[in-house]
Amino acid sequence: MIKVFINGLSGKMGSSIADIATQQNDLNLIHDKNIKNADVLIDFSRPSSTLNILESISDINTSIIIGTTGFDLEQIKQIKEFSKNKKILLAFNLSKGMSVIKKSVQDFVELNTKSLNCFIEDTHHAQKFDSPSGTAIELKNIIELNDKEDLISNIEIISKRSGNIFGIHKVIFLSDSEKIEFRHEAISRNIFADGALEASHWIKNQKEGLYNFEDFLKS
Numbered sequence: 001m002i003k004v005f006i007n008g009l010s011g012k013m014g015s016s017i018a019d020i021a022t023q024q025n026d027l028n029l030i031h032d033k034n035i036k037n038a039d040v041l042i043d044f045s046r047p048s049s050t051l052n053i054l055e056s057i058s059d060i061n062t063s064i065i066i067g068t069t070g071f072d073l074e075q076i077k078q079i080k081e082f083s084k085n086k087k088i089l090l091a092f093n094l095s096k097g098m099s100v101i102k103k104s105v106q107d108f109v110e111l112n113t114k115s116l117n118c119f120i121e122d123t124h125h126a127q128k129f130d131s132p133s134g135t136a137i138e139l140k141n142i143i144e145l146n147d148k149e150d151l152i153s154n155i156e157i158i159s160k161r162s163g164n165i166f167g168i169h170k171v172i173f174l175s176d177s178e179k180i181e182f183r184h185e186a187i188s189r190n191i192f193a194d195g196a197l198e199a200s201h202w203i204k205n206q207k208e209g210l211y212n213f214e215d216f217l218k219s
Contacts, residue, residue: 004200005030005038005062007053008045013067016189017042017196027197038062040200047071054082063087063203065196067094070130083210089203091213092134094195098169099214101184102142105171108182109146114175116152118143121170123160131159135169143171
């Protein structure tokens with residue numbers, strides 16, 4: 001049994017996590033503000049709120065899963081500093097399916113021998129404040145890191161914000177002779193909630209440090 005506190009409980013993502021958590025016998029959801037009672041804190045909020053909550057738990061043995069997006073480089077640096085004495089899992093996408101897509105894109109880029117153009121499409125609901133998404137930026141970084149021969153001359157991110165779309169990501173590679181497309185669509189926030197709650201059991205038992213969702217999936 002682990003005790004979980006949700007930062008951002010009043011938000012749509014926080015509500016989804018709470019709904020699933022209350023149905024699981026091995027989780028105890030803490031509803032009051034006494035974070036010190038929590039084994040794991042799950043954070044889906046805003047960057048400033050995330051850093052504030054990290055500061056508030058810096059001297060207690062509470063692990064944290066951060067699903068918040070939109071951090072700038074200085075804020076990421078601060079999270080890394082906190083992770084020297086804290087178990088932190090930072091993930092811009094907590095979907096297992098997206099992890100498979102990222103690995104597939106990496107494998108393709110490593111094997112590629114053609115000159116290509118690349119387009120990353122990132123579509124989310126109108127209320128999402130960061131653009132491009134953290135996942136789109138991650139995908140771009142994966143491509144650039146693994147394109148050892150500099151065969152992909154252009155990587156363009158196209159971000160769209162409209163309606164109530166939970167998240168669609170496409171990675172499209174184009175040459176004169178073919179089009180290769182990788183696509184993932186979230187049809188419910190529950191996939192992110194499931195990922196966060198599953199990872200809660202894992203992060204609690206790790207050493208202090210900064211982890212990503214793939215570290216959890218590989219364990």
